[in-house]
Structures are given as structure tokens and as C-alpha cells.
Amino acid sequence: MHRIGVLGLQGDYDKHRAMLASLGVEAEVVVDPSGIERIDGLVIPGGESTTMGKLMVSYRLLAPLKQRIAEGMPVFGTCAGMILLAERIEASEQPRIGLLDVQVSRNAYGRQIASFEADIPVAFGPAPVRGVFIRAPIITEVGSKVAVLAEFEGRPVLVRQGAMLASSFHPELTEDTRIHEYFLSMFDN
Secondary structure: OOOEEEEOOOOOHHHHHHHHHHOOOOOEEEOOHHHHHHOOEEEEOOOOHHHHHHHHHHOOOHHHHHHHHHOOOOEEEEOHHHHHHEEEEOOOOOOOOOOEEEEEEOOOOOOHHHOEEEEEOEOOOOOOEEEEEOOOOEEEEEOOOOEEEEEEOOEEEEEEEOOEEEEOOOHHHOOOOHHHHHHHHHHHO
16 A cells, blocks of 8 residues: 655645545655655645745745656646646745746635636546636646646646646545546556
8 A cells, every 4th residue: 555645834735635535545644754664655735835845845845746756756736736746836935845847827726715626637537527726727828748627718727747637626625536536546657
């Protein structure tokens, strides 16, 4: 069994832990460099990406996270987690892991009051998943090594590059486990 961590600096990391628990995986909350050493894969939750980036620097997590992910450790970033994985963030130089070859625009789907849900067709299943978009980023550019697994209104909202998976939306806020199952399947590839 693979040891999965959920970055626990800020955001709704408990929802990801609950989703993983429903799949029989007990995830560890990671808040320091020793936690990074103990895990085989990581979920980076939504939250406030600027705050999370600063906390990763303060808690000395940024460099070891970047190294483990560059070495191929599977990672799944949702919303702010996707922003932190992105190489390029429009109008921002905030601290980030920066290994996913995409450019993102923060909060591009609107403010909190403009949050919405939509059915999103995905490349790995016949039925759509429910996407919960809360101050969600938009992917504005995708590099050649990035596979687009789902789109909404013609824009990528779920992407994969090697062992990195990222979504603009929050699958952990639904009862549908398929995207977390897909992440767990990445350990076998």
C-alpha cells in the first residue's frame, strides 16, 4: 500500500483525507519536511495559493517538495494546488513548485460569490464528473507534455503531466471518487 500525504498547511485537506479514506487509503497530513520523506504521493488541496506558497517557504517544504515531485513522486493538486504546481502564473511571482508545464490565471472563474458546479466529461470514463468551481483558476496555456483529461467551455480543467495531476475544480467536495481513484491508479503506471 502506498503512503499518501495531504498537504495540511491551509485549505480543506480533511475533505481529501475523507475521500481517500472512502477508497481504503489512510492519508497522512503533511506539514513539515519529515512528512515529505515518509510519503509516496501527495495531494495539494485548494485554499489560498499565495498563503500556501508562503507557508511552504516558511516551513521549509518548497525545496523538498519540488525535488520529490521532480523525481517522479505522484502529486494531485486541486484549485490552489494546481496553481502551486504550475510553471507560470499570470501576474504573479508567488512561491510555487512550478513543475507542471501550464500557465494559469488565478481566480479567473470569478469571486467566491460566482462559485458554481458543472458536469465535466473526462477522458477516462463514460459519465461526466461533477466539477465544483470555487474561485477557480483557468489554464490559459498547456505545454506539449501535458495531457488534457477534461475541459469546461473549451478550457482545460483537468490535466496530467507524468506523475502530476491537476484540476481547476474540487472533486473532493462531491461523492464521486473517480478522480481520486485515477490519482491512485497513477502509482501503478
